[in-house]
Amino acid sequence: MAGIKEVAAHAGVSAATVSRALSGNGKVSAATRRRVLASADELGFVISYNASSLASGRTRNVGVVMPSVGRWYFSQVLQGAATALLESGYDLTLYNTSDGPGHRESVLTEMLRRKRLDAVIAVALRLTDEELAQLRAVDKPIVTIGGPLPGTPAIRVDEFSISALATRHLVSLGHTRIAHIGGGKELERDFQLGGTRRSGYEHALKEAGIALEETWVSSSEFSVAGGVEAGKELLAQPDIRPTAVFCASDEIAVGVILAARGLGLRVPEDVSVIGIDGHDLGGVFGLTTISQDPAGQGAAAVAAVLALMRDEAVLPATKAGFYPTEFIVRSSTAVPSTSRPPDRRPDRT
Amino acid sequence: MAGIKEVAAHAGVSAATVSRALSGNGKVSAATRRRVLASADELGFVISYNASSLASGRTRNVGVVMPSVGRWYFSQVLQGAATALLESGYDLTLYNTSDGPGHRESVLTEMLRRKRLDAVIAVALRLTDEELAQLRAVDKPIVTIGGPLPGTPAIRVDEFSISALATRHLVSLGHTRIAHIGGGKELERDFQLGGTRRSGYEHALKEAGIALEETWVSSSEFSVAGGVEAGKELLAQPDIRPTAVFCASDEIAVGVILAARGLGLRVPEDVSVIGIDGHDLGGVFGLTTISQDPAGQGAAAVAAVLALMRDEAVLPATKAGFYPTEFIVRSSTAVPSTSRPPDRRPDRT
DNA sequence: CTGAAAGCGCTTACAG
DNA sequence: CTGAAAGCGCTTACAG
Numbered sequence: 001m002a003g004i005k006e007v008a009a010h011a012g013v014s015a016a017t018v019s020r021a022l023s024g025n026g027k028v029s030a031a032t033r034r035r036v037l038a039s040a041d042e043l044g045f046v047i048s049y050n051a052s053s054l055a056s057g058r059t060r061n062v063g064v065v066m067p068s069v070g071r072w073y074f075s076q077v078l079q080g081a082a083t084a085l086l087e088s089g090y091d092l093t094l095y096n097t098s099d100g101p102g103h104r105e106s107v108l109t110e111m112l113r114r115k116r117l118d119a120v121i122a123v124a125l126r127l128t129d130e131e132l133a134q135l136r137a138v139d140k141p142i143v144t145i146g147g148p149l150p151g152t153p154a155i156r157v158d159e160f161s162i163s164a165l166a167t168r169h170l171v172s173l174g175h176t177r178i179a180h181i182g183g184g185k186e187l188e189r190d191f192q193l194g195g196t197r198r199s200g201y202e203h204a205l206k207e208a209g210i211a212l213e214e215t216w217v218s219s220s221e222f223s224v225a226g227g228v229e230a231g232k233e234l235l236a237q238p239d240i241r242p243t244a245v246f247c248a249s250d251e252i253a254v255g256v257i258l259a260a261r262g263l264g265l266r267v268p269e270d271v272s273v274i275g276i277d278g279h280d281l282g283g284v285f286g287l288t289t290i291s292q293d294p295a296g297q298g299a300a301a302v303a304a305v306l307a308l309m310r311d312e313a314v315l316p317a318t319k320a321g322f323y324p325t326e327f328i329v330r331s332s333t334a335v336p337s338t339s340r341p342p343d344r345r346p347d348r349t
Numbered sequence: 350m351a352g353i354k355e356v357a358a359h360a361g362v363s364a365a366t367v368s369r370a371l372s373g374n375g376k377v378s379a380a381t382r383r384r385v386l387a388s389a390d391e392l393g394f395v396i397s398y399n400a401s402s403l404a405s406g407r408t409r410n411v412g413v414v415m416p417s418v419g420r421w422y423f424s425q426v427l428q429g430a431a432t433a434l435l436e437s438g439y440d441l442t443l444y445n446t447s448d449g450p451g452h453r454e455s456v457l458t459e460m461l462r463r464k465r466l467d468a469v470i471a472v473a474l475r476l477t478d479e480e481l482a483q484l485r486a487v488d489k490p491i492v493t494i495g496g497p498l499p500g501t502p503a504i505r506v507d508e509f510s511i512s513a514l515a516t517r518h519l520v521s522l523g524h525t526r527i528a529h530i531g532g533g534k535e536l537e538r539d540f541q542l543g544g545t546r547r548s549g550y551e552h553a554l555k556e557a558g559i560a561l562e563e564t565w566v567s568s569s570e571f572s573v574a575g576g577v578e579a580g581k582e583l584l585a586q587p588d589i590r591p592t593a594v595f596c597a598s599d600e601i602a603v604g605v606i607l608a609a610r611g612l613g614l615r616v617p618e619d620v621s622v623i624g625i626d627g628h629d630l631g632g633v634f635g636l637t638t639i640s641q642d643p644a645g646q647g648a649a650a651v652a653a654v655l656a657l658m659r660d661e662a663v664l665p666a667t668k669a670g671f672y673p674t675e676f677i678v679r680s681s682t683a684v685p686s687t688s689r690p691p692d693r694r695p696d697r698t
Numbered sequence: 699c700t701g702a703a704a705g706c707g708c709t710t711a712c713a714g
Numbered sequence: 715c716t717g718a719a720a721g722c723g724c725t726t727a728c729a730g
Contacts (some may be wrong), residue, residue, distance in 0.1 A: 003724085012704075015724080015725090016700070016701060016726080018724095020725090023725080026700095027699055028699070029699060037490070048724065049465045049724095050402040050403045050465060050722085050724090051401045051706090051724040051725090052724055053396070053399040054724070054725090055705075055706050055725040056725055056726095057706080068428065069427050070428035070644065075420075075427075078419075078424075079445065082444075082445035084447060086444070091465070092445075092724085094427075095431075096432060096435060110713085116410075166720075224630060225629065229726060255633070258633065280574065281573055283574060284574050284607065295419065352708085353707065354707085363716070364707090364708080365709075365710080365717060365718080366715085367708095368708065372709080374709085375716095375717070376715055376716090378716090381716085398708095399706085399708090400706070400709090400722090401708055403707080403708070403709090403722045403723065403724085404707075405722085406709095611706090650727085
């Protein structure tokens with residue numbers, strides 16, 4: 001209950017001096033500062049953020065908006081952001097926009113206008129032009145992860161390049177029958193991933209002179225169950241079966257591996273599988289993947305937002321560049337087997 | 350930027366009346382209220398929570414403390430709590446205590462004393478007596494999920510009973526060689542799960558007159574990878590191999606299924622596996638489990654906290670009772686095969 | 699370097 | 715039902 005006044009009285013100074021000593025703003029003699037700190041400590045003083053925020057306009061609180069927290073990618077981003085924010089002494093207010101679309105639109109603009117936030121990190125969020133304009137009007141730092149908010153600094157991996165890289169990896173192993181399972185519509189609405197990852201795939205194919213086979217391109221939600229389903233459909237028909245599949249997420253890729261096993265196909269002998277993410281399950285299944293470290297992205301967004309609040313130019317790496325990824329080769333990809341599919345046994349000659 | 354004064358001027362009333370009309374506290378004539386609402390709407394008024402909180406002492410913000418957000422259980426709880434809070438018009442401040450232990454202790458008490466929170470939901474948190482005392486001193490509603498905070502209302506499943514139930518399911522199928530893989534030390538520190546789940550297992554065994562075999566009790570972190578490892582060790586030695594294993598989590602259980610497959614054992618013919626959780630992966634693997642709906646637990650905690658803030662007695666179901674679980678029988682459990690293990694072929698007589 | 703004073707934008711007894 | 719006024723607990727020009 002001890003307020004700034006009690007501390008002031010105890011230390012024999014004014015409330016103004018206590019405020020300056022504690023916040024570090026303004027000049028205070030070392031001796032005075034020491035006395036104030038001691039008094040504050042002794043009285044167990046804890047500042048009221050509300051009062052402080054009201055008076056100063058700063059809140060030491062940043063908002064994180066995401067369409068889900070239950071799904072892997074988002075939970076990792078949140079974990080990274082929460083840790084980084086805590087370390088910097090900031091609170092994190094979470095806005096989960098998953099529910100009704102009605103909620104969604106109001107959330108973002110209202111949250112900032114309520115003046116409880118110094119900045120916001122928007123994850124995989126797509127806004128209408130109007131929403132974007134409202135957001136801008138508030139004039140607080142905004143950093144985006146994964147989603148495309150035109151004009152705001154963004155943390156994101158180079159979707160196109162990593163998709164091309166994953167596909168090239170398959171090509172370079174000698175595969176020519178390369179399928180792709182992208183994200184479903186659900187994802188495309190929030191993210192823009194589906195599209196970009198697919199174009200990286202198509203690019204690498206064209207580059208290698210491999211014709212695109214529409215029947216080898218399908219989609220799935222970002223889940224193991226979705227991957228199993230899509231994988232079964234893709235791999236069930238032997239004469240058109242691909243020898244490799246590039247999946248837009250590790251969860252899908254794990255599903256495809258499971259689907260292959262279920263069909264009696266060996267990975268990687270009969271079919272190579274590569275994903276994107278760096279999901280923990282990948283290790284269990286020996287999945288070759290491109291890791292994108294979502295927790296690190298969350299931490300990077302925090303760093304960017306903090307820099308913006310200090311009016312520092314955001315690090316060029318963040319502004320123009322891409323968040324780094326890591327190519328992890330495990331055992332789910334290999335040169336295609338020269339033997340025909342197991343259900344068409346080679347003649348014994 | 351429009352404040353309450355502008356709205357008051359526009360509506361031709363005092364700021365006090367605007368406050369009353371907008372908050373619903375105090376009496377305002379219907380006509381006046383209408384005018385105020387219209388003005389507020391027209392001017393795009395958005396209340397400053399900081400000012401409101403400072404003046405009233407209420408913040409419309411509840412804190413959620415958890416040791417991790419990246420792990421499945423916690424991400425689901427958070428998802429449920431975030432959605433429920435948003436629907437009730439509350440903000441959610443997230444405190445991820447995962448990092449250093451130094452952080453941990455300060456977080457909980459400071460967060461409340463900073464007066465930014467009306468209440469807190471503590472997930473799987475264990476506190477020292479001192480921390481607990483400090484927390485109580487703040488006199489704000491606290492609701493616990495999963496963790497044992499003596500004296501605070503708690504949302505939790507009946508660990509003992511569901512563990513006994515899972516074990517009995519195996520017993521009733523005719524298994525007598527029933528192993529158990531519990532949570533590791535890491536978990537036991539935060540949760541108290543390991544212990545309780547194991548005692549339910551032991552109870553059911555004793556009840557059935559089955560002697561406890563120490564070599565069939567091991568532990569693992571709550572992950573698929575951990576389950577694979579523990580499962581391999583458990584199932585690799587044929588002469589002491591159990592015919593069924595009760596896992597303290599679905600992730601562990603999935604790992605065990607994978608380990609079994611890796612060893613060439615069939616599930617459920619050679620080994621039955623049952624988990625606890627209701628993880629999405631369970632469906633993919635046909636896992637029999639006891640679902641505990643963590644998202645629902647998060648929502649229930651929000652309901653309890655809201656009731657507490659309204660000074661309503663917490664629903665008896667929440668106070669004394671347990672959060673309901675659901676027994677989901679899929680295809681990973683069955684009667685034990687009468688044949689001996691595959692590596693000891695029955696004599697051809 | 700330090701203090702007195704105004705002010706941040708609401709809420710809420712207190713009167714009427 | 716409504717208004718004038720004090721107050722929530724800090725911060726920050728403004729003087730000195």
